Amino acid sequence: MTDRLSEQIEKAQMVLIGIGDEFAMRYGAMETDPFYRPLLEQAGGEENEAQLVQYLRFHYTRRHPDGRLLSAYDRLAELLEGKNYFLVSLCMDDLIYRSGLDAGRIVTPCGGFRAMQCGRECVTDQEPLVTDVNVTEALLESIDVCGGDLEAVDFPVCAECTKPLWFNRIESPDYKEEGYLADWKRYTGWLQGTLNRQLLVLELGVGMQFPQIIRFPFEKVVFFNQKARLIRVHSRLYQMTEELKGKGLSVAQDPVEFLLEQGTESSSAAQETADLPSETDGSSDDRNH
Numbered sequence: 001m002t003d004r005l006s007e008q009i010e011k012a013q014m015v016l017i018g019i020g021d022e023f024a025m026r027y028g029a030m031e032t033d034p035f036y037r038p039l040l041e042q043a044g045g046e047e048n049e050a051q052l053v054q055y056l057r058f059h060y061t062r063r064h065p066d067g068r069l070l071s072a073y074d075r076l077a078e079l080l081e082g083k084n085y086f087l088v089s090l091c092m093d094d095l096i097y098r099s100g101l102d103a104g105r106i107v108t109p110c111g112g113f114r115a116m117q118c119g120r121e122c123v124t125d126q127e128p129l130v131t132d133v134n135v136t137e138a139l140l141e142s143i144d145v146c147g148g149d150l151e152a153v154d155f156p157v158c159a160e161c162t163k164p165l166w167f168n169r170i171e172s173p174d175y176k177e178e179g180y181l182a183d184w185k186r187y188t189g190w191l192q193g194t195l196n197r198q199l200l201v202l203e204l205g206v207g208m209q210f211p212q213i214i215r216f217p218f219e220k221v222v223f224f225n226q227k228a229r230l231i232r233v234h235s236r237l238y239q240m241t242e243e244l245k246g247k248g249l250s251v252a253q254d255p256v257e258f259l260l261e262q263g264t265e266s267s268s269a270a271q272e273t274a275d276l277p278s279e280t281d282g283s284s285d286d287r288n289h
């Protein structure tokens with residue numbers, strides 16, 4: 001069975017994908033987990049609580065990656081195979097880099113767990129980012145064996161000021177944008193090449209978190225490119241703007257579920273909601289408005 005999303009991808013010359021909040025790892029289960037609960041309790045109220053929570057979420061993400069998310073990314077990689085695509089993701093769990101998607105076609109401007117940084121402007125002759133995997137591996141192992149006591153954990157420290165390092169994430173103090181700027185430059189160059197091309201823009205669970213990174217610029221791209229189409233998948237914020245109604249399709253569904261249902265025999269729900277307009281009719285689907 002050929003599904004409609006794969007047909008839309010097939011028809012496009014270039015595919016731009018935005019991935020948002022609904023695709024991010026969830027951490028609620030840590031609060032009732034016998035391993036993490038005492039550690040979170042100990043972190044609570046500490047002066048550097050936000051930093052300690054980062055360390056614990058890093059450990060949880062690496063040790064318990066969400067298999068459903070990984071499968072959805074792999075499904076997306078299959079759908080995009082052989083296509084000229086680029087992905088912008090707001091997620092900070094780095095799960096996307098564990099999939100079959102090409103890391104050279106991904107930018108994650110909010111950062112993640114792949115690099116660490118000092119929380120102050122103390123960098124002199126040091127590189128601003130610590131990307132040594134031995135540092136993060138040692139941290140993982142140190143948390144593995146801490147026996148429920150954060151004080152037993154060896155936290156990596158800044159070589160300059162010896163304060164514990166933060167992860168290179170947008171929520172960290174003095175967020176060092178060096179972590180993504182080279183990828184961002186590659187992305188903007190790619191985007192310039194989409195002009196006058198058959199461009200499919202696919203938004204997966206983006207919503208209104210940092211709308212200046214994906215949601216607003218993507219709408220602009222679709223508006224100005226006569227050959228562009230937008231598919232917006234979100235469980236709640238799937239609405240299409242008035243100006244894009246002839247070029248866009250809203251899918252009111254959880255984007256992870258949407259991807260997992262693509263191309264499967266039992267995808268009756270996806271068939272119903274993902275009934276994409278054909279290239280020729282140009283009509284909008286406004287059932288969801």
Ligand SMILES: [Zn+2]
Pocket residue numbers: 118119120122123158159160161162163
């Ligand atoms: Zn420092």
